[in-house]
Each structure stands twice: as structure tokens, then as C-alpha cells.
Amino acid sequence: MIERLRLIATHLLPFRLALVLIALLAFGVLLLSLLEDPWLAHDEFLIPAVLCFTWSITLLGFSVLFTHIPVRPATGSGWRTRLSYKVQHTTLWLLSLLMVALGGALILLTFELLRVGTVG
Numbered sequence: 001m002i003e004r005l006r007l008i009a010t011h012l013l014p015f016r017l018a019l020v021l022i023a024l025l026a027f028g029v030l031l032l033s034l035l036e037d038p039w040l041a042h043d044e045f046l047i048p049a050v051l052c053f054t055w056s057i058t059l060l061g062f063s064v065l066f067t068h069i070p071v072r073p074a075t076g077s078g079w080r081t082r083l084s085y086k087v088q089h090t091t092l093w094l095l096s097l098l099m100v101a102l103g104g105a106l107i108l109l110t111f112e113l114l115r116v117g118t119v120g
Contacts, residue, residue, distance in 0.1 A: 001093075001096060002093065003069070005062075005096055006066050019056045020056075033049060051110055055106065070085050070092070
């Protein structure tokens with residue numbers, strides 16, 4: 001599973017700068033919407049800004065977190081190397097489960113915010 005996540009993360013690497021720029025732009029629109037700026041008199045950009053910011057930060061964190069995975073040590077390696085690998089591998093498994101849960105929660109949040117945003 002971690003190898004598949006590494007493959008997805010390496011495909012996201014070329015878009016890292018774009019994700020940072022989208023996150024900064026969405027955060028700027030979010031701040032302008034919250035600060036009662038005369039340019040954005042209504043809150044019509046608030047929900048899309050929140051969604052763009054959360055998705056771009058999540059994808060950026062995903063691409064950073066799973067790009068480099070630990071390499072399995074050789075059979076003659078010392079116990080410290082094997083223990084270090086096991087700790088790193090277990091940590092990445094836990095983080096991958098958390099990222100899957102975060103992705104599911106973000107999909108639900110997106111659905112609910114788009115549903116609320118289109119009703120009003």
C-alpha cells in the first residue's frame with residue numbers, strides 16, 4: 001500500500017508549486033471574505049476558498065509525506081538499522097491510514113459544503 005501511495009505522490013511532485021500557489025490564493029480569498037473587504041461584499045467565495053485551500057494543502061502534504069519511503073535493509077544489517085526501518089515503516093502505515101481517513105472526511109466535507117453552497 002505504501003508503494004502505491006509513493007507512486008501517487010511522485011505523480012503529484014510536478015504540481016507542488018501549483019498546489020502552493022493555489023493554497024496561498026485560496027487563503028487570501030478566504031481572508032478577504034472574512035475581513036469584510038469591499039471587493040468581496042458577499043460570502044459567495046467563502047466556501048470555494050475553503051475547499052480549494054483544504055484540498056491543496058491535503059494534496060501538498062500527501063506529496064511531501066509519501067515521496068520518500070524507507071528502503072528495506074539488507075539481510076546482514078545490524079539490529080539498529082532493522083529497528084529503524086520497522087519504526088519508519090510502521091509510522092508510514094499509520095500515516096497512510098490517517099491520510100485515507102482524512103481523504104474520506106474531506107470528500108464528505110466537500111459534498112456537504114457544495115450542497116449547502118448551492119442551496120443558499
